[in-house]
Amino acid sequence: MNQDLIFRYFPNLTATQKKQFSALYPLYEDWNSKINVVSRKDIEQLYLHHVLHSLAIAKLVSFQPGTKILDVGTGGGFPGIPLAILFPEAEFTLVDSIGKKILVVKEVCKGAGIQNVTAIHGRAEELKGEWDFVVSRAVTRLKPFIEWVENKISKTPKHNIPNGILYLKGGDLEEELSEIDYPYHVHDLSDFFKEEFFETKKLVMVSV
Numbered sequence: 762m763n764q765d766l767i768f769r770y771f772p773n774l775t776a777t778q779k780k781q782f783s784a785l786y787p788l789y790e791d792w793n794s795k796i797n798v799v800s801r802k803d804i805e806q807l808y809l810h811h812v813l814h815s816l817a818i819a820k821l822v823s824f825q826p827g828t829k830i831l832d833v834g835t836g837g838g839f840p841g842i843p844l845a846i847l848f849p850e851a852e853f854t855l856v857d858s859i860g861k862k863i864l865v866v867k868e869v870c871k872g873a874g875i876q877n878v879t880a881i882h883g884r885a886e887e888l889k890g891e892w893d894f895v896v897s898r899a900v901t902r903l904k905p906f907i908e909w910v911e912n913k914i915s916k917t918p919k920h921n922i923p924n925g926i927l928y929l930k931g932g933d934l935e936e937e938l939s940e941i942d943y944p945y946h947v948h949d950l951s952d953f954f955k956e957e958f959f960e961t962k963k964l965v966m967v968s969v
């Protein structure tokens with residue numbers, strides 16, 4: 762567990778952000794022993810496998826103050842919590858259908874002093890509201906995922922890229938991508954991070 766990895770890839774963090782990133786390991790270690798949100802053997806790799814992986818989204822988009830972001834199927838808070846620390850002036854809504862996981866999200870935010878996160882226990886399909894971006898990792902295939910969220914994405918862009926979905930995915934995506942009707946772009950995370958873990962990891966941007 763080494764938060765210095767985060768500080769190396771994101772060298773302009775404020776003292777508050779460094780403190781918040783450093784707080785994540787003890788908070789997740791404690792909560793994970795009560796409610797499993799990160800696989801037990803993965804907890805030692807929290808900063809590489811979960812925090813840095815989540816922050817790959819920030820290598821592509823810098824969320825402006827006031828941007829609204831929805832994290833669907835956030836589990837214990839990935840990618841939403843690391844992004845909320847990095848962009849304290851953006852507004853994050855984290856949703857998961859399992860109440861215990863949302864409890865962990867709320868407790869980690871409270872423990873680390875993260876104030877720009879609203880955590881909701883519910884199903885993404887049933888959620889009402891509008892966001893500029895939807896972020897996610899490892900929830901379901903892209904086609905059903907898009908159907909859950911396409912009517913929740915604002916049509917007014919605030920950035921130099923269109924509003925839409927930023928989905929962290931691994932492995933072979935060809936078949937999944939062939940099922941979707943919106944324009945998309947696939948980015949290799951190995952272009953951003955040199956660790957072996959990222960060799961097969963991708964970020965799919967879907968403009969909705």
Ligand SMILES: C[S@@+](CC[C@H](N)C(=O)[O-])C[C@H]1O[C@@H](n2cnc3c(N)ncnc32)[C@H](O)[C@@H]1O
Nearest residue numbers: 834835836839857858859883884885898899900
């Ligand atoms: C494999 S976990 C990934 C969690 C987190 N995104 C991560 O990468 O660590 C998938 C999560 O999606 C949630 N999920 C699945 N279907 C959902 C739905 N329809 N609405 C909200 N959450 C959902 C599950 O409860 C689970 O926590």
